[in-house]
Amino acid sequence: MLIDTAADFDVRDYLRKEMMPHFLCPGCGHGIALRALLWAIHDLGLDKDRLAVVSGIGCAGRLSAYIDANTFHVTHGRPLAYATGLALARPDLHVVVITGDGDCLAIGGNHLIHACRRNLKLTCLMLNNEVYGMTGGQVSPTTSETRLTTTTPLGNQEPHFDACALATAAGAGFVGREVTHHVPKLKELIKAGLEHPGFAFVEVQSDCTEIFGRKNDMGSSSEMIMRQKSEIRPSAYLDTVDTPFRSNALPTGILARNDRPEYGATYRRAAAARKGAS
Amino acid sequence: MNAIDTALTGKSAVKLISGNHACALGAIAAGCRFFAGYPITPSSEIAERLARRLPEVDGVFVQMEDEIASMAAVIGASMGGVKAMTATSGPGFSLKQENIGYAAGAEIPCVIVNVMRGGPSTGMPTRPSQADIMQARWGSHGDYPIIVLTPASVSEIYSETLRAFDLAEQCRSPVVLLYDQVIAQLSETVALDGAGHASATRKWASGPRAAYQPYDGGSDAIPAMARPGDGYRTHTTGLTHSESGFPTQQPEAVTRNLSRLFSKLERHRDLIDSSEALHCDDADVVIVAIGISARAATRAVEQCRAQGLRVGLFRPITFWPFPEKQLRQAAAKARAVLVPEMNTGQLRLVVERVLAGVAVEGLHLFSGEAITPSDIAARATALARGA
Amino acid sequence: MQDARIEIRIGGTGGQGLILSAKILADALAAGGKHVAQSQTYEPTSRGGYCNADLVISDGEVDFPITTALDQLVLLDRLAIKPSWPLLKPGALVIADTRLCPELPAGNYRRYHLPLSRTALELGSERVTNIVALGALVALSNICDRKRIEQAVRAETPRGFLDLNMDALKAGYAVHVQAAAGNNAEVNVGT
Structure with missing residues (x-):
């Protein structure tokens, strides 16, 4: 049973107070995701001085500035590529990437599939709100079919990406998904991702209430977050017929895991072996 | 050790090597310990050399998924405090431009080699050109300072590679090493003298965290950089930022900080020219x-x-x-x-x-x-x- | 002005090992204290297509490292004639393969039309045509000390091919003599 055991966790210990108030809209799910990440970091006792957070552009990309760590807000779509350089050059750092659905799957899609394939130790947190929020609400690669956005006035006609299936197929060592409705479970999933020795991809279903929700008449933020409950199917029920969840609902929890060798350590070992041989 | 690389040991002073080979040797001698690149003619020999050499000196070579990622990884490594370089040619240089602008704006030292080949577009991959002079200066959007070096011989590619890393560190700036396909693939007899090169080091943050301002230019307009792990826990961004490193669009702060950025190379012309x-x-x-x-x-x-x-x-x-x-x-x-x-x-x-x-x-x-x-x-x- | 400048081209097609033979010669000359610049022109394809490997040799530093007036030209494919002919100095040495470059334009040059590739084939591999050609060039031009070129061939050759390459080099030294004796070559010293 998952309960909020972290009575000693105070999110303010991990936030840059000088950056408050934050810029997220009321009802935005990203704050919940950020809190879950910081809670997971706290649970694991990660040293803030050794923690590096690299983020891209968009609403999700702005989160790095709020974290009291070594933070890098880089170019649109490229946080995984920056993080690859940083993590290879500094294996002593714990490198976390925060990205959004547009940042990670559209402009940065190539970096995602190759980060999955390379399996360098990085934790990639993709906050999926189905929309380009910061630029005013355009369609993204994860926007559900028929949804209205400023660039799909006829309703979205393009099929959407299943980011976790993509990451799994590309060979990511750890793949999981959770919704912002289930905060302790989200924290546990991020924790498992942070602990994974290779590349970990964690997708967080996060609501954009102000732009996406309004455009699609999805109700208040509490209604939107409650809707998440009825739209998911936890991984424990993935293969069972006897389930309270719909078979076509969104799978959550740990969805894939493998123990392929971590790239950075493999490279350093090969280099050491070559040096030893010469 | 590669027989040719003994040039660095001084055992055999005069060697016949290509321009791209000299660039790789210069990078190692300058303390470069990270290279990310993507195959492109006529610069690939630099990557191939460094793929062999870097692991021998506890460095890292990585071939990234594209040109953009290569530039990004180089900046990422440099943000981690490691001297880093990439090498490319025209089409790849175009793709790298947005991130070169990031390095200029966030003041992340790095070296970009652009071996010029004919253009426009795919152009003539194995033929020389000198048509990236303007792109090297103005290729990324917005105003920004950048250093561009144009060596003319194999031995000068070597010495200018050393200088490129020094200037990148000293001025906290991207430095472009710009040369044509002819001297890249030309082999010349050269006497290399880099073994004793005392490489410049970046100005690192020191003193109490509370007093440290990541983009305070101090007396020489070059801010001291915080190395991740040293306890400063700073923020780096491509957004216009104030001395604190955090984003700002407040006109006075923008003007003050960009004025320092735009004029910082002018302050160090003696070093750069x-x-x-x-x-x-x-x-x-x-x-x-x-x-x-x-x-x-x-x-x-x-x-x-x-x-x-x-x-x-x-x-x-x-x-x-x-x-x-x-x-x-x-x-x-x-x-x-x-x-x-x-x-x-x-x-x-x-x-x-x-x-x-x-x-x-x-x-x-x-x-x-x-x-x-x-x-x-x-x-x-x-x-x-x-x- | 200092102009003890000698220019050499080995021309043919990609994959013939032209650049390797030029590098071997350049290494040997550098070891003898010469200043050398070695450049090449090639097509984006790795195999086939016109390719040349050039050397500019000087006692002092080479100012302009690209060939402008060839003193010596080795032709291993007819494709190399057209781009090289305008650069030929009067009285230049031209060594051409009889099979790969069967016809040569008229002109004022020292002409050695030799069975380079056939000699290589007889040694067991057409792939060493470049080394046979190098041997012929060294023998006919005296550009380089034989001991030094042999050292350079050894340094650049993988162990498994060393005997073959050394045989090819030595066959190259003698190919013009044997060819003349067997009436297999057209040797024409220009005016």
């Missing part, structure tokens, strides 16, 4: 050229001098910021200036601006061949004789 003047003191005609065109011009100058014509050569080695003062001095007595270059007039445009009022003639070739000494000598002779 480099050029060469050959027989310019009494020259009626001054040739201005870089790279392989400068090599041709050197021969042309000797041919003209042998005929008693007063012809000289001015060669920028640091191209950007452009050595304006030095060129004005070299061309002080010139009646005419000749600019041979493998493009349609990029260097000529700069020379015309710097030497306003002097007759400047271009000799432009974009056939994928190098300009020959006799072509330059013929034009210079005509100019010297007042034709």
